[in-house]
Amino acid sequence: MFLDHAKVHVKAGKGGDGMVAFRREKYVPDGGPAGGDGGRGGSIIFEVDPGLRTLLDFRYNRNFRGKPGENGMSKSMFGRGAKDTIVRVPPGTIVRNAETKELIADLTEPGQQAVVARGGRGGRGNNRFATARNPAPEIAENGEPGQELELELELKVIADVGLVGFPSVGKSTLLSIVSKAKPKIAAYHFTTLVPNLGMVQTRSGEEFVMADLPGLIEGASQGVGLGIQFLRHIERTRVILHVIDMGGTEGRDPFDDYEKINKELESYQLRLLERPTVIVANKMDVAEAEDNLEIFKQQIAEKFGDDEAPRIFPISAWSTTGVAELLDYTAEVLKDTPEFPLFDEEEVESSVLYKFEENQEQFTIGRDPDSTWVLGGERLEKLFNMTNFAHDESIMRFARQLRSMGVDEKLRAKGAKDGDMVRIMTYHFEFVD
Numbered sequence: 001m002f003l004d005h006a007k008v009h010v011k012a013g014k015g016g017d018g019m020v021a022f023r024r025e026k027y028v029p030d031g032g033p034a035g036g037d038g039g040r041g042g043s044i045i046f047e048v049d050p051g052l053r054t055l056l057d058f059r060y061n062r063n064f065r066g067k068p069g070e071n072g073m074s075k076s077m078f079g080r081g082a083k084d085t086i087v088r089v090p091p092g093t094i095v096r097n098a099e100t101k102e103l104i105a106d107l108t109e110p111g112q113q114a115v116v117a118r119g120g121r122g123g124r125g126n127n128r129f130a131t132a133r134n135p136a137p138e139i140a141e142n143g144e145p146g147q148e149l150e151l152e153l154e155l156k157v158i159a160d161v162g163l164v165g166f167p168s169v170g171k172s173t174l175l176s177i178v179s180k181a182k183p184k185i186a187a188y189h190f191t192t193l194v195p196n197l198g199m200v201q202t203r204s205g206e207e208f209v210m211a212d213l214p215g216l217i218e219g220a221s222q223g224v225g226l227g228i229q230f231l232r233h234i235e236r237t238r239v240i241l242h243v244i245d246m247g248g249t250e251g252r253d254p255f256d257d258y259e260k261i262n263k264e265l266e267s268y269q270l271r272l273l274e275r276p277t278v279i280v281a282n283k284m285d286v287a288e289a290e291d292n293l294e295i296f297k298q299q300i301a302e303k304f305g306d307d308e309a310p311r312i313f314p315i316s317a318w319s320t321t322g323v324a325e326l327l328d329y330t331a332e333v334l335k336d337t338p339e340f341p342l343f344d345e346e347e348v349e350s351s352v353l354y355k356f357e358e359n360q361e362q363f364t365i366g367r368d369p370d371s372t373w374v375l376g377g378e379r380l381e382k383l384f385n386m387t388n389f390a391h392d393e394s395i396m397r398f399a400r401q402l403r404s405m406g407v408d409e410k411l412r413a414k415g416a417k418d419g420d421m422v423r424i425m426t427y428h429f430e431f432v433d
């Protein structure tokens, strides 16, 4: 099965805790501080593996946890940093923050990496807090928590081969008989259009994705301001299969159809005619088809003259005659056909790059029903988590950090009085003006 969506939970490793320790030397009753820093927590990194084609793995495995950094040790020894966790994803994976929908990474090139959750910094040991006034501090930080978030993965199903042709020539029939799997695809964000796509496997096991291209193009010509991602579908379509009804159903003339469709393709200005085309002469099971094909072949030969004419594959989508040969040849042409960029490199670059911003609110002030003041906010909670409450001095340092962020002042401005209770997560304390 060909899955295009997955939701995963990632939590990077916490930094190791800093240590409170003192030197113990012979004959020295009170040595200086000797608590080492904790090591960095492991990040979670997504890496493109060109061998993958689906997001199937994420159905069974949707939780990724980074390794914690090692705690700091006595004798000023640092904790070791944790190894990052590498998660392999197929090329074409788009990663978003599931909550805000913000784009985190657009992974396309083999080996390309994106840090999706950063490991926490190691907490500092007490040897880092020594000052002239406080030569033996009992202050150490806990490691910073690793980043944690819910991610939405989306695999761009890129069509290698596009089907074109008049209505009722048999495009859907052909697609349905060659598709090994129908990718479950969602409507694009910007249109309600769901292109008709199929995964194709040739007799020798080669794979490519085939799409009903007119469906895509019609969407593109209707939609104002279609995203770059949408047009990339057409850009990545390297080979065109032009399907023609050789049965001449409803009095149609095959060559006339062929010319009309080409005119239309030209008008889209998507470099479609530059791509190699294979002509699929369909409905060869119909009585008149053989005669029609002979005439069509002559017309094509005349049109192209000495130029290289596209290959014509007579098939019957209905009885599947000739279809395997058509697919073999298509796979071969695909191999030697590059992409047809519609956008200049710079534009693509900026859409490929990912951003990773820390957008932290400083702090928030709310109230519990019993009128306890409640302090929150990402940055404040992080400082709280990094405080080692086993040591009074560490707690005092936390109080200083709050003051310098302006928490005291803001509380006072909101009417907090001496003796009021204040809560941060599960920790209660008294407000002292």
Ligand SMILES: Nc1nc2c(ncn2[C@@H]2O[C@H](COP(=O)(O)OP(=O)(O)OP(=O)(O)O)[C@@H](O)[C@H]2O)c(=O)[nH]1
Pocket (backbone or CB within 6 Å): 165, 166, 167, 168, 169, 170, 171, 172, 173, 174, 282, 283, 284, 285, 286, 315, 316, 317, 318, 319
């Ligand atoms: N005799 C015969 N009929 C076929 C063959 N392939 C398709 N048909 C028939 O032609 C009709 C149209 O086929 P579709 O596959 O729906 O054609 P389409 O090109 O996808 O048409 P649109 O969806 O309108 O673009 C259907 O009734 C098919 O059964 C074939 O090889 N031989």
